[in-house]
Amino acid sequence: MKSSVRVFAPATVANVVCGFDILGFAVEAPGDEVLMRRTHKPGVTIRRITGDEGRLPLEASRNTVSASVEFLLQHLGREEVGLEIELHKHMPIGSGLGSSAASTVAGLVAANELLGSPLKPLQLLPFAMQGEELACGSGHADNVAPALLGGFVLIRSYKPLDVVRLPFPTELHCAIVYPAVHVPTRDARQLIRSKVLLKDAVTQWGNVAGLVSGLFLNDLGLIGRSMQDVLIEPVRAMLIPDFYRLRELAHEEGAIGFGISGSGPSVFAFAPDEHRAAAITARLRQHLLSLGINSLGYVSAINAHGPKVLSHELV
Template sequence: MKEEVRVFAPATVANVAVGFDILGFAIGAPGDEVVARRSGAPGLRIVEVTGDGGKLPYVVEKNTAGFAAARFLEQLGETDVGIELEIHKRMPFGSGLGSSAASAAAGVMAVNALLGMPATKLESLHCAVLGEQIADGAYHADNVAPSLLGGIILIRSNEGLDVHSLPIPDELYAAVVYPHVSILTKDAREVLSPATTLRQSIQQCGNIAGLVVGLYESDYSLISRSLEDVIIEPQRSQLIPGFGEVKRAALAAGALGCSISGAGPSVFALCKGAACAQEAAKAMGAAFDRFDIPNDTYASPINREGAKVIASR
């Protein structure tokens, strides 16, 4: 029986250009960590939060990790178990990399691991989604599911969490750049028009279908042709200074495609091979540098594992 576990849950890229609210994948870094340890006093408590600049509440019902963990304990019928949580934020807020989702996924996974994994990750997903919901008000799994489960996840329907793991070609890598500018998800939603043309709908449907087929067949050319968002990106790109130049830089470096990660401001590119991903990340970061925008870059294979225990005793 474990007395303490430390869990890491990774950042994620939602939408993946053509799959608005229904596609997401996990990356290697950054990510959040949650420590869960047994306590002599019954109930769940948050005893420490770091890396948040004092922004996150210690009240369980108002904290994404705490809320997710509490709902999971209710699901298990273990609300009297004494557990203390530490939450260590290792990724920025409002980055478009699923910060709140990573905290929720880590919270659920930490409690699950502490109790000896009485539930599968998939069985705990609903509670993790509930945790993120208190941060952004929406019940959707495009960040939470890949952060918890790992890999590339297709959400056929958020209602009922009809989620499916898609195959990952061996040489598929991601490059991500986080520019230090602020974009609220609320603002990113408000710029979107509720109307699309028939031509846009047909093209977008073809692209998402092509992306799925490309992943199944490891067809990098098809993946590249399919990573074209004709609906969301044209509207949201105006919120990201220098986006056009950043995207051109990624493609010039050999990326298969490039678009906005989640609601932004982070930008991602999918690449064939580690070297291409590293070059694309470098090129995108340099493009933001030309606009005098500080930024952080990441390059990694698709994270297949998702939330995981990194230490225990």
């Protein structure tokens, strides 16, 4: 029986410009790690959290990692199990890169491992969504699904939950830049209109269908042409420093497409190779610095495998 396990879960890019709440993909870096141990005392406790600057709660019922693990134990009828959690944040909180999703997924995968893997990854998704609801008020799956399953994911339906893994061009790389500004997810969601014009909806449907088709057809041009958003991006762009200039610069460096990662403030661009993605990242960070804004940059292929068990101990 495993007595402890360490799990890494990846950051994710949700929405992918035109697919609000229904599209997302995982990246290789950054991500979060959870170290989980079996204990003799029943229940879930958080021993410590690093990398969060003291912002995350240690109370089990209020932390997305421990709360989602509690939901899992209740579902399995295993409340007698004792689990102790160490959460190590390696990505910014509130970055638009699925920070809470990565932590939650790492915790659920770790707990499932210590329990003997009774559930398959897809079966863990509802518990991860409960964690997302605790974190940002909405149990959407466009971060937790790709963090849990890896690759590119479409949430076809929420009721009933229907998740589809999509193919993608293996050469596709992602440039991600996180400007050091604060954009709370809850606030960003409140800016979104509850009603849209039919003509705008038709445009959006076409772009979502085009993006999914481009992934299946391995057509980078179609992917890029489809990465347009007439519903959400025009509102959220005002929260991102010099967003439209950043988009221009990304395209000048050869970006296939560009947009906001999740609710922001991170932005991302697709590139045809790692070299181009690195050039885009450097150019965007340089521009932000010229505005007096520090940033973090990441260059990554799409993460096809999702979480990783890094180590474990047996008793």
